[in-house]
Amino acid sequence: MARQTTTGQRALVTVAAWGIGILISFPIIWTVLTSFKTEATAIASPPVWFNFDWTLQNYIDVNTRSDYARYFMNSVVISIGSTLLGLAVAIPAAWSMAFQPTKNTKNVLMWMLSTKMMPAVGVLVPVYLGLRSMGLLDTRTALVIIMMLMNLPIIVWMLFTYFREIPGEILEAARMDGANLRNEIIHVLTPMAVPGIASTLLLNVILAWNEAFWTLNLTTTNAAPLTAFIASFSSPQGLFYAKLSAASTMAIAPILILGWFSQKQLVRGLTFGAVK
Amino acid sequence: MTTTFRILMGATALCTSAGLAAAQDVTLTVATVNNGDMIRMQGLTGEFEAAHPGIKIEWVTLEENVLREKVTTDIATNGGQYDVMTIGTYEVPIWGGQDWLKPLEMSAEYDVDDLLPAIREALSVDGTLYAAPFYGESAMVMYRTDLMEAAGLEMPEEPTWDFIRQAAEAMHDPDNGVYGICLRGKAGWGENMALLTSMANSFGGKWFDAEWVPQFDQPAWNAAMSYYVDVMGNYGPPGASTNGFNENLALFQTGKCGMWYDATVAAGFVTDPDDSTVADKVGFAQAPSAEGGQKANWLWAWSLAIPASSENPEAAQTFIEWATSKGYTELVAEKEGWLAVPPGTRTSLYENPEYTEVAPFAEMTLAAINSANPGSPTVDEVPYVGAQYVAIPEFQGIATTIGQLFSAAVTGQTSVEEALTAAQATATREMRRAGYPK
Structure with missing residues (x-):
């Protein structure tokens, strides 16, 4: 029998959900609002909500000062490139750990995660020197590789948990029917794990898109992505909150739109499997 | 000489010089802080490039702390990513003493004696100037x-x-x-x-x-x-x-x-x-x-310096002389008014009635900078x-x-x-x- 819910309860839940939703997205809403204000209104105290002269001047200023398209293209190449490269490495790795576990599989997983525990700045100088001697400073190639390495532990972990939900017997059946390893992974495992792979892909594109340590430190002009674009508008001296907000809005808009359209995939991927 | 011939000759000369300029094109990577005065300098890039054909400027404009982290990594590893760096009076004595910066020898026209003495001292190591002040403050x-x-x-x-x-x-x-x-x-x-x-x-x-x-x-x-x-x-x-x-x-x-x-x-x-x-x-x-x-x-002065690893030191020096010259001050004044000029670097600015008239704080600023004594x-x-x-x-x-x-x-x-x-x-x-x- 279906549980009875009163209108009051439903209203309460709705209000709570909206409240939490607005609370979480408040910083972004505020950034977008600020981007349409003048610098003086942006710092006004008490803050002005909607009742101000909306202006596009900040967007015009930001675009005259910086070449948005170049930063945007770099962000796209770096985030998507590193994620695809990461998946190519991580799918076989996760397959072997999920379906052919040894007594050390747990340790390997932990070890991979442990590489994320070291602060990135600790290896900045060696990485910088290495890239300098290879002539890779300020190139997208370098960033694709570094981003891939940064996110690889997360990709492997996520895929590992999705793959574990898939019964090994199905793969076994495929092998019985004569599928070799390549076919087993590409034609049997991957299609079954599409929701998991999709959400891994999306999450890692977002992570790589927002990464602001390596992308700032290893680039100057040619490979600088949107993080460098935002950084160039955040100033400790003088007030440029409105321009900074405009730059931030432009930088997060693409990923926000991508997230919006793929939210169904994301939720399905994150809740994939019966026990989660 | 016919007119046609003259036009032809002129066109040839233009093509040759354009060809030469293309052959010598140098791209300078300038790292700077995104404070208002530097943003203004970035906005005037076109003026510099027009006056110096053959030199192109690529800007890396970042927030102070991010920029400091980047240029410090670069200079300490001899990375060679930048031709001009914007650094402060804190870095100059340390980096200059390490020979990480190229000494600056300014032309006579630059009038190095016009720089405020306290600022000049702060940017020199053993009497050698290692950075040119863009703006100074006390x-x-x-x-x-x-x-x-x-x-x-x-x-x-x-x-x-x-x-x-x-x-x-x-x-x-x-x-x-x-x-x-x-x-x-x-x-x-x-x-x-x-x-x-x-x-x-x-x-x-x-x-x-x-x-x-x-x-x-x-x-x-x-x-x-x-x-x-x-x-x-x-x-x-x-x-x-x-x-x-x-x-x-x-x-x-x-x-x-x-x-x-x-x-x-x-x-x-x-x-x-x-x-x-x-x-x-x-x-x-x-x-x-x-x-x-x-x-x-x-005492602080955001200043322009050439890292020893720069591959284009001559062009970098040309840019620095331009950006910290009296001429640059006049250019900014002409475009955006005297209030917008970078303050605190040159004696001549504080002797200029056009500036002191619009800047009620000019006298106080000068007195503050002159009384600062970072040497002792x-x-x-x-x-x-x-x-x-x-x-x-x-x-x-x-x-x-x-x-x-x-x-x-x-x-x-x-x-x-x-x-x-x-x-x-x-x-x-x-x-x-x-x-x-x-």
């Missing part, structure tokens, strides 16, 4: 003339810390949203530690004695810190321990501060009617002094240079930690004595680790 007191009058007080040109306290008390009116004094409280070597180092200097204190022994356990630091915590707690705005330059600027511009002691560059912002609601009610005074001490010392910033002899900092590589790390300790003292989490004891322990430990005395 610190001064900015105050609300209307509130001061209402309080029945008159700000002397050279106030004492005692007077500042008295005025803060008189102007403090939290019920109406006006706080007596705004000072930096945010932890950071370039935030609260710049202010506190300069304050301690004025109370007769110093960071290290001649043997590099930290001096936070001495009475002068205690006097400076007690004063600071007292006025911040009693007459400061709420949450003063998280206010940095920008937060205080916003507070002052919206009329919430009676007084503000900070960098002279703020004067241009608080008197700008577009951004400031109190633009016509701001007065200026010199940095305060204490009995038995001296005037608080402060303290009452007693010290082994270091730097007014609101100490120009040794270890300073950033130590001052960041101590800045947090002092910020905690403002919130009342710790007492002044505890903060100073902890600061002394931190500085002693770090200096021993770094191998001082050297």
Whole structure:
């Protein structure tokens, strides 16, 4: 029998959900609002909500000062490139750990995660020197590789948990029917794990898109992505909150739109499997 | 010669020169801080490129701390990513001494003797100029003339810390949203530690004695810190321990501060009617002094330098001479008015009536810069240079930690004595680790 819910309860839940939703997205809403204000209104105290002269001047200023398209293209190449490269490495790795576990599989997983525990700045100088001697400073190639390495532990972990939900017997059946390893992974495992792979892909594109340590430190002009674009508008001296907000809005808009359209995939991927 | 022939000859000449220019094209990568004056310089790139065909400029414009991290990595690893770097008076003595920067030899037309002596000294190592000043600043007191009058007080040109306290008390009116004094409280070597180092200097204190022994356990630091915590707690705005330059600027511009002691560059912002609601009610005074001490010392200049790893040092020098020349000042004045020119680098600017007329703070700024003495910033002899900092590589790390300790003292989490004891322990430990005395 279906549980009875009163209108009051439903209203309460709705209000709570909206409240939490607005609370979480408040910083972004505020950034977008600020981007349409003048610098003086942006710092006004008490803050002005909607009742101000909306202006596009900040967007015009930001675009005259910086070449948005170049930063945007770099962000796209770096985030998507590193994620695809990461998946190519991580799918076989996760397959072997999920379906052919040894007594050390747990340790390997932990070890991979442990590489994320070291602060990135600790290896900045060696990485910088290495890239300098290879002539890779300020190139997208370098960033694709570094981003891939940064996110690889997360990709492997996520895929590992999705793959574990898939019964090994199905793969076994495929092998019985004569599928070799390549076919087993590409034609049997991957299609079954599409929701998991999709959400891994999306999450890692977002992570790589927002990464602001390596992308700032290893680039100057040619490979600088949107993080460098935002950084160039955040100033400790003088007030440029409105321009900074405009730059931030432009930088997060693409990923926000991508997230919006793929939210169904994301939720399905994150809740994939019966026990989660 | 027929007209046609002449046109043809002219066209050929043009093509040849264009071809030559293309062959010599040099692209300079210029790293700079995204403060207003530098953004303006970036906006004038076209003027430079038109006057110097064959040189193209690529900008890397970043927030101060991010930029510092990047250029420091690059210069320490000889990375060669930049041709021109924007650095401050803190870096120049350290990097110049390491031969990480190329010495600058300016042309006669540049008139290097026109640079303000204090700034020039701060950018030289053993008499050799390693960076050219883009804009310079010291610190001064900015105050609300209307509130001061209402309080029945008159700000002397050279106030004492005692007077500042008295005025803060008189102007403090939290019920109406006006706080007596705004000072930096945010932890950071370039935030609260710049202010506190300069304050301690004025109370007769110093960071290290001649043997590099930290001096936070001495009475002068205690006097400076007690004063600071007292006025911040009693007459400061709420949450003063998280206010940095920008937060205080916003507070002052919206009329919430009676007084503000900070960098002279703020004067241009608080008197700008577009951004400031109190633009016509701001007065200026010199940095305060204490009995038995001296005037608080402060000197900074954002400057352009050529890293030794640059592959285009000649073109870089050409750019630096352009960006820090008298001609650049005139160019900015012509395009955006005299208020917009980068201040604090050249004597000639302060002798120019067109500038002094529009900038009511010009005289005070010049006096502040001239009275700063980063070469010997303290009452007693010290082994270091730097007014609101100490120009040794270890300073950033130590001052960041101590800045947090002092910020905690403002919130009342710790007492002044505890903060100073902890600061002394931190500085002693770090200096021993770094191998001082050297």
